[in-house]
Amino acid sequence: MSIKNFILFLFLTAILWVVTIFGQSNNPTLMSQWIFDAYNKKEQTAKKIKGKKVIVVAGSNALFGIDSKILSSYFKLPVVNDGVNAGIYLPLILEISKRIINKGDIVLAPLEPNMYSYNHKVGVQVIDYLFARKPLFFWDLSFKEQFYILWHIEFERIWKGYNYRGGSPLTAGFYGAFNIDQNGDQINTSLKFKNQGMFKDLERHHKNPEHYGAEFSTEALGWDYLEKFVSWCNKRDVKVIFVPATLMKHPSYFNDPIEKEFYDKKIIDEVKKRGWTFIGKPHNYMYDSSFYFNTNFHLTQKGKIMRTRQLIKDLKSSLKK
Amino acid sequence: MLFNTYQFIFIFLIPTVIIYLSIPREFKIKFLILVSTIFYSLWSVEHLLILLSSIIINYFLARKLENSILNQRFLLFAIISLNLLPLIYYKYSLFLTFSESSPILPLAISFFTFQQIAFQFDIYKKKQQVKSFEEYLFFILFFPQLVAGPIVHYKELIPQTKEKNWGEYQKDYFNMGIILFSIGLFKKVVLADNLAPIANYAFANIETISNYDAWLGIFAYTFQIYFDFSGYSDMAIGLALFFGIKLPINFNSPYKARNIIEFWRNWHITLSNFLRDHIYIPLGGNRVTLPKQAINILITMAIGGIWHGSGWTFIIWGILHGLILIISHRFNWFKIPSPIAIFLTFFSVLLLWVIFRADNLSDALSYYTILFNFQAIPINIEFNEILLLSCSIIIFFLPNSLSISQYLKAKPKLHWYHSLFVAILFFIALKTLALAPAQTFVYFNF
Known part of the structure; x- marks a missing residue:
């Protein structure tokens, strides 16, 4: 044994590791199934629409919090709610949305606040979805993201990638295409579907507010992805309008100077500085916990209508100017 | 800085080794003192002052002890008491109700206190002479063994340099x-x-866990404390070898022991040796009547217990080990077939870890109640079961680090597959570190 051999074998082990990861790419996993089903259903809806349409691009705050029918009556255009899960992060969300964006469409982007601070540190859902459903997108990511993903994929995830024998659309549970209407909105979110566990989850979220303001950076990688996405849309005559996401109200978002400034100014200023459109004030989209269903981003049926009306009100007043 | 972090491996260790190998010999000890001081100060500068004060005071007292003609025994007693005072204050003030809150325990205080007491004993017994201050600093501060041992004697370390x-x-x-x-x-x-x-889940939910979870929990803790501390010791010994120093081994398959005497000869060997040489033998050891010998064992093991932490659980854990040691001394275990003896010893140790791990005696008793309230075992082999089974195989059927070292030492030439095996282990460990924040070593709390 020599140090040279040790380093050589360490390097070869790393290569073997990468080969093992790619050996299971494109194999479906249970974790990614509902997201895949939801996007498929939304794609089918979008394909049926001839002519211009409005597409809502975001995570699950849009899935649960946009009433596409009400929004459609305002725009007098069909609306496809492409919001699914913020857990797959900004690069994948933007990339996947491109499959249904056509010339002349309008993109409404109520991106979750942490999307603006996206850096290379992705979570397990991104890694899972990427290798199970969209492995080629790996090569479009930055080297830093690629390295991070290869180094952070769990042994268990690879094992599942090789061993999962499912792949058919889910038909039961809470998340999935079967619980989404033809516009792409989540259904069955009225109070009667809210159980004790959901109340407890909301209480837990309320006790542990987010600190997105502290994480915000104008240098974050997320802005590069947004730049590329907006430029891609502009080339297709697609208008992108950034609007606030909904987030369960918490006093710290109004009292903590860093958090307050983040929602009042920082996101809006940075979007506008780049020559893009931002309509609405994030604080106006924060509601009491009773309007949320099971997380601090998921509105109930009632909350969804209230949020959509707020959005229309802001769009009306802003577009009038 | 923990050994099991990227910062330690890539930012501290690799540059330290490269610089160490490239500087002239006369600066090597100075350099190792410097990096060891930096290593410790990254935990706490305040506690570094305590450590350095302890080293300076001990060095000058050792000189005094070496040169004193009269009352050497009294001076040794005074030095030992002086060493124990900070340990008692930081570790036991809450337990002894000196204070209503426990001060933050300086890292490694139990280890550097014992190492210096052992040194003073060696001076007293004329087994050792006081040499240069630089060497003494190096002897205590040398970072691979500073934080959690092995507890080293001066004569084991300095002559190597x-x-x-x-x-x-x-x-x-x-x-x-x-x-x-x-x-x-x-x-x-x-x-x-x-x-x-x-283990944490089982001991945090004593009121609600099932009999099956309780067994999983105690098996997990039994294996955890072994892999945690023997892992640390392997790393410490390995690190010292980069600097040309052989540290004494600390573990030699203790769970394969055929009786509790053998267990203590193979578990935290340097602590066991310290307790034997500096407590048990001075109390009279085996040279006294049987009842006195039994009391000596109980005192030694109670001190060994409380060394691990302040609380009745640790004292009782030590005393119970002492009781089993007394029985073992009176009983010829070698008549029992080896597998049965190993099984009985392992289970005794496992059951005693309950008291050691529980927050208090009441929790320990509740845990025992759940353990022996046998219920049907659910047959579902999941990650936890596979992990415990793998650990059992490693512990009982694979060679330990000492055997591996001896095997490799005996080989005239190491082959490519040795490199491959080590590279895979290292890669998996580094990879695992990426997914979970580095956790401190169990023995850092002791």
Whole structure:
């Protein structure tokens, strides 16, 4: 044994590791199934629409919090709610949305606040979805993201990638295409579907507010992805309008100077500085916990209508100017 | 800085080794003192002052002890008491109700206190002479063994620095260092840190866990504490080899012991030796009547227990080990077939870990009640079961680090597959570190 051999074998082990990861790419996993089903259903809806349409691009705050029918009556255009899960992060969300964006469409982007601070540190859902459903997108990511993903994929995830024998659309549970209407909105979110566990989850979220303001950076990688996405849309005559996401109200978002400034100014200023459109004030989209269903981003049926009306009100007043 | 972090491995260790190998021999000890001081100060500068004060005071008192003609015994007693005072204040003030809150325990205080007491004993017994202050600083501060042992004697460490080739790159030392460090890192990061949640869950939910979860929990803790501390010791021994120093072994398959005497000869060997040499033998050891000998064993083991932490659980754990030791001394275990003896010893140790791990005696008793309230075992082999089974195989059927070192030492030439094996272990450990924040070593709390 020599140090040279040790380093050589360490390097070869790393290569073997990468080969093992790619050996299971494109194999479906249970974790990614509902997201895949939801996007498929939304794609089918979008394909049926001839002519211009409005597409809502975001995570699950849009899935649960946009009433596409009400929004459609305002725009007098069909609306496809492409919001699914913020857990797959900004690069994948933007990339996947491109499959249904056509010339002349309008993109409404109520991106979750942490999307603006996206850096290379992705979570397990991104890694899972990427290798199970969209492995080629790996090569479009930055080297830093690629390295991070290869180094952070769990042994268990690879094992599942090789061993999962499912792949058919889910038909039961809470998340999935079967619980989404033809516009792409989540259904069955009225109070009667809210159980004790959901109340407890909301209480837990309320006790542990987010600190997105502290994480915000104008240098974050997320802005590069947004730049590329907006430029891609502009080339297709697609208008992108950034609007606030909904987030369960918490006093710290109004009292903590860093958090307050983040929602009042920082996101809006940075979007506008780049020559893009931002309509609405994030604080106006924060509601009491009773309007949320099971997380601090998921509105109930009632909350969804209230949020959509707020959005229309802001769009009306802003577009009038 | 923990050994099991990227910062330690890539920012601290690798540059330290490179610089160490490239500087002239006369600066090597100075350099190791400097990096060891930096290593400790990254935990706490305030506690570094305590450590350095303790070293300075001990050095000058050792000189005094060496040169004193009268009352040497009294002086030794005074020095030992002086060493124990900070330990008692930081570790036991809450337990002894000196204070209503426990001060933050300086890292390694139990280890550097015992190491210095052992040194003073050696001076008293004329086994050792006080040499230069620089060497004494190095003897205590040398970072691989500073934080959690092995507890080293001066004569085991310093003479190595006088050897002809010391400080040069020695291929055998280096290879063994990489092997032991990689094995240790794997034991800690992949095994111990994955066992910890199973044990933590069981001991945090004593009121609600099932009989099955309680057994899983105590097996997990039994394996966790072994892999955690023996992993640390392997890493420490491996690290020291990078600097041309052989540290004494601390573990030698203790769970394969055929009786509790053998267990203590193979578990935390340097602490067991310290307790034997500096408490049990001075109390009279085996040279007294049987009842006195039994009392000596109980005192020694009670001190060994409380060394691990302040609280009745630790004292009782030590005393119970002492009781089993007394029985073992009176009973010829070698008449029992080996597998049965190993099984009985292992289960005694396992059951006693309950008291050691529980927050208090009441929790320990509740835990025992659940353990022996047998219920049907659910047959579902999941990650936890596979992990425990793998750990059992490693502990009972695979060679330990000492055997691996001896095997490799005996081989005239190491082959490519040795490198491959070590590279895979190291890679898996590094990879596992990416997914979970580095967890401190169990023995850092002691």
